Amino acid sequence: MTGEILLDINGISKSYPGVKANEDVSFKIGVGEVHALLGENGAGKSTLVKMIYGLVKPDEGRMTLRGKAFAPTAPSMARELGVAMVFQHFSLFEALNVAENVALGMENPPPMRELAARIRAVSEEYGLPLDPSRMVGDLSAGERQRVEIVRCLLQDPKLLIMDEPTSVLTPQEVEILFRTLRQLSAEGTAILYISHKLEEIRTLCDAATILRRGKVVGTADPKQSTARELAELMVGATLTPPERKAADKGEVVLGVTDLSVDSPIPFGTSLKNVSFTVARGEVLGIAGVAGNGQDELLLALSGELKSAPDKVRLNGHAAGDYGPSERRNAGLVAAPEDRYGHAAAPDMSLVENAFLSGYLRRNLSNKGFIDWPATRAFADEVIATYDVRTPGNHVAARALSGGNLQKFLIGRELDQTPEVIVINQPTWGVDAAAAAAIRQAILNRAAEGAGVVVISQDLDELLEIADMFAVLNEGRLSKPRPVKGLTIDEIGLMMGGAHGMEVAHHAEA
Amino acid sequence: MLRLEKRPTPSQFWQYGTPIVAVLLTMIVGGILFAMLGKDPIAVIRTIFWDPIFGEFAFYLRGQLLVKAGPLILIAIGLALGFRAGIWNIGAEGQYIMGAVIGASVGLAVYPTETRLIYPVMVIAGALGGWLWAMIPAILKTRFNTNEILVSLMLVYVAETILAKAATGFLRNPDGAGFPGSRNFSSYKAASNPELIAGSGLHWGGVAALVTAILVYILLQRHILGFQIKLAGQAPRAARFHGVNPTRLVVFCMGVSGALAGLAGLFEVTGPAGQISIDFNSGYGFTAIIVAFLGRLNPIGIVFAGLLMALTYVGGEMAATNLGLPSAAIQVFQGMLLFFLLGVDVLSNYRIRMFMGAK
Incomplete structure (x- = not known):
């Protein structure tokens, strides 16, 4: 220089x-x-x-x-x-x-x-x-x-x-x-x-x-x-890392066996023979570089992509052919990565978005008719509990900043007394304080006995909250391993290494 | 330079303001069009918008308003449901024809039996006719992923051919001296749809339109199915996440809009039209598309939009006969309404910003 x-x-x-x-x-x-x-x-x-x-x-x-x-x-x-x-x-x-x-x-x-x-x-x-x-x-x-x-x-x-x-x-x-x-x-x-x-x-x-x-x-x-x-x-503040209460591992609540589904997305990655189990109180972290089947895995777990009945088991019941509503009834909640258009309808109000995925487990409808007062109360509860900054519950989802909307959407899923939680990119685009709050909320649900699957591209986040760790690479899931004792190098190799790139620098090294 | 900027939340003011601005712009540009045709624009606009309600012949024309508005509203409400969900049924005209043909066939099959059961059965048959005709594009879409816009539109021409066949063939009046056209329902009491209050123009079709408007309003505001329809139209992926089955939604929306169009056809053929004839259909199915959008795809809005559109029909006919305006000019005038509505509609989601200097 x-x-x-x-x-x-x-x-x-x-x-x-x-x-x-x-x-x-x-x-x-x-x-x-x-x-x-x-x-x-x-x-x-x-x-x-x-x-x-x-x-x-x-x-x-x-x-x-x-x-x-x-x-x-x-x-x-x-x-x-x-x-x-x-x-x-x-x-x-x-x-x-x-x-x-x-x-x-x-x-x-x-x-x-x-x-x-x-x-x-x-x-x-x-x-x-x-x-x-x-x-x-x-x-x-x-x-x-x-x-x-x-x-x-x-x-x-x-x-x-x-x-x-x-x-x-x-x-x-x-x-x-x-x-x-x-x-x-x-x-x-x-x-x-x-x-x-x-x-x-x-x-x-x-x-x-x-x-x-x-x-x-x-x-x-x-x-x-x-x-x-x-x-x-x-x-601009001191940060406190999330707190883990040692939870006893319970029985298996989510079991996925040899799951293969074709991607509905053009140039997407199909899932190939994915298998894992999650027990009550356990957090499984799934890492991987974007585009290696994360979206597809979420769709296959949320019920938007169906499979043969015994490929996905919820609480021991075959649920592979369940749609999103049936899986919610069986205790599974999911939070997709894309907030504007998938997890939320951007032009609808927060109240309507609260109804979107909360209607079944929060009993927000009666014989097909929507109970708007109860839905408003649910939206207000999420806004208050998760510190969502918004002028009110009538605001369109797209008017909220990414981080605020994410707090609302994660809160909406977590406040449904879930037994299985699947989240893709829980804190993407969220500021550090809010990210810490979201992670803490996820861990609290796990401590209460929910089985959690967190799909994320943030390795630090996964190492912080997960008990078990696996990697999605080209649609295949590595065998989950306990987080304790994993090194960054091992994780890198699980993620597919450098995709054949290392050769180039060898010449000069 | 001008630039469009997305509003954070849709503007409440423009939500309701756009139809009014669109009507005003249509009047202005329509007035210019009429002036270029050598007519006094003020006189034409007054003939279209004022005379049918307050003019010399208003006692008769007011009734005509309801006669025209009834089918428009009934069809438009059905279409609006689909449009909300992003399902584009453009073939209501065909469903309207098939409702009329099948409903009328049921009635004429038992001619001249006089029992009170006949009309309700015909009403059901009419709805069923429209429903069946709409199921063709619905099933082709869900099974083979065809485009419902093209299929439903092309089926209009198939329906017109069937109508011609009915008028000249299988439904032709045996006592009609070989002229095309079916028996007239006005002389077949059990199967006719007369004015409920003499001179009001209100027949069962008008009643059905109002009842449907209220029911669909409740469906959209309070029922989970209405929520799913709106969700599917605004955010299809969020709808799948919610648990909407796209196939069932297509079948439902196409079915309802087809059945309502079929009902409108049945009420029309047994009432104001009186008989199946070659040119029985008069474009209600297409005009209803304008009505649906003019009413903001909202059932209550559609009631007002239907009345307004009926006004341009009735007033337009007046202008054609009294002032010698070509009927094509009236159609251009009606088309302009949709054109301006869609154009001004941008303002409810965007605002116009002035930019100076660099881009």
Whole structure:
């Protein structure tokens, strides 16, 4: 690192109706520096990088890039000046191949054969092997991310912005990505690395700027700080890890035997011979990189996908051919990952959404007629118990922030005296305090004797709350193992290792 | 520059405001259209909207309003149920014809028996006729995943062919000197649907429309089936999570809308129309689509929308005969109403924002 300043951000502010997304934000990124932007969901990280990438115009403040005023009005302008970005959600077409996808993002794409050769050259140079002729729909999440990164590298960027890049990767893939980023940094490319995963930032980054509620609340040298110090800066409070009461394991309440179902989702992953059991008081954590059958597993357990009767047993009764209502009657509640459109109807009120899945176990209807007063009371109970911030129960679900809606939806399921709970991504997009509350609520139900299945891509979360641990990889479930005594390396291998990626870096290592 | 921005919650004001704005815009643009046709726009609009209720011949025309509104409301309520659930039955016209043909066939089969049982049996047969005709697209959709819009629409033309066959063949009046058309129900008392109060225009169809509006209103507001219909239309995946069986919902919605259209056809053929004739159908099944949307897919709204649409029919006929306006112009005028309604409707979920400078 030369100490030369690449990007200087000075007093940037941006307001949206009702919120100040960024207020007087200033920091500097040096040439070749790996700079972490740390903050909880909603701290204003995304707004800030969108301004650097030209997607949003700041209300106040100025930026300079290599000493010159920098005010991009469009991403194409930012790209031209050497700023590239890898988004958390990929913008790739599944039905096109890698080279075609890359060409779509370019202003003047070269002929396909030349482009394919360049993709191959760049991807090999940086240890990210990619076959330009493969269909994107057939790639794993990690490979798709490589497409996005290679797409950026082809523009020879001076600053690479990465938004939560590791949420879709196995630990081994993370290691490989970090080697690539370090190589880029050594060659003089600065990296703005957005994350809330502290350990990663501590191993990778040279400097960190911490945002809370739109303001810079501190800077730190991540290599010198402990994860706890960083976390408390980020959250602004001391955190208490969830408490576990030792529960006696009861009899098995959910048994899945040799379950195979075809995915109803285009380019989805079918489940292949999935088997596990969950006992009363037990929490089974299911890890895995996104797109390895998590959605399908939830559908197969919630009853939206049916199977042969004896494949799924609830309380000893064959329930594979039960639909969602019959499974609810049998004691199972489920919380799907997608809040807007699957777990909740976005345009309906919280009261109607409370009825959506709570009507059976909370007796909210009488001979087919809806008991609206009782439903309102149920919605209010969930809002109060789970600290859902809303102007009232009449508000449409889509008007709530992701975290608040998630608290409502998890609370709706947990307050139905369930015997089996299945949750996909319980705390995705939820701030740390709310996530802790949700985890505690799940553990409380387990202590009361419910069997719990938590599907999550957050390994720390699973290790914190689960008793048993298994991994979904390409639709297959590994044999569940006790969480006690598992190492991160073992987990990584269970997750499918690096999906054949390790080879690339071996040459240089 | 202008940009549409999604509202966090749908606007209550525009929910009710859009139909009124749409009617006003239709009047303005329709007025321009009439002016370009060389008519005095104010006179035409007054003839359409004012004269049928308060004009010289209002005593007769007010009754006509109910005669026209009855079938429109009955059909539109059924369609609205499906539209709410995202099931697009476009073929109510065909179901209306089949209800009339099958209901009338049952009545004429026992001619000239005079017993009070005949009419109720015909009513059931009419509903059954419409229901059966709607089951064809429903079953093709649930079994083979065909598009119900295309199938139900094409079945309208099949139904029209059957109607022509009935009028000239199997239902032709044996005493009719070979002219096409069935016996007239007005001279077959047990099977006819007369005005309940002379001069009011109210017959059993109008009664059925009002009762249906109330029942469907309760269904949508209070019953779990109504909740499932709304849920399936707004968030199909959430509906599956809730436990809705999509197949049963399609069969239910198509069935109800078909049966109601069939009922409307039966009441029409035994009442105002009087007989099965080649051109018995007059587009009620299609106009009801406009009525359903104009009424915000809400049964009570549909009652008002049906009356308004009947007004443009009755008033439009007046304008055609008194002012020499081509009847096609009236149809354009009615079409405009749906066009503006759908256009203005965007405002209930979006607001328009002005943007200056950079995008």
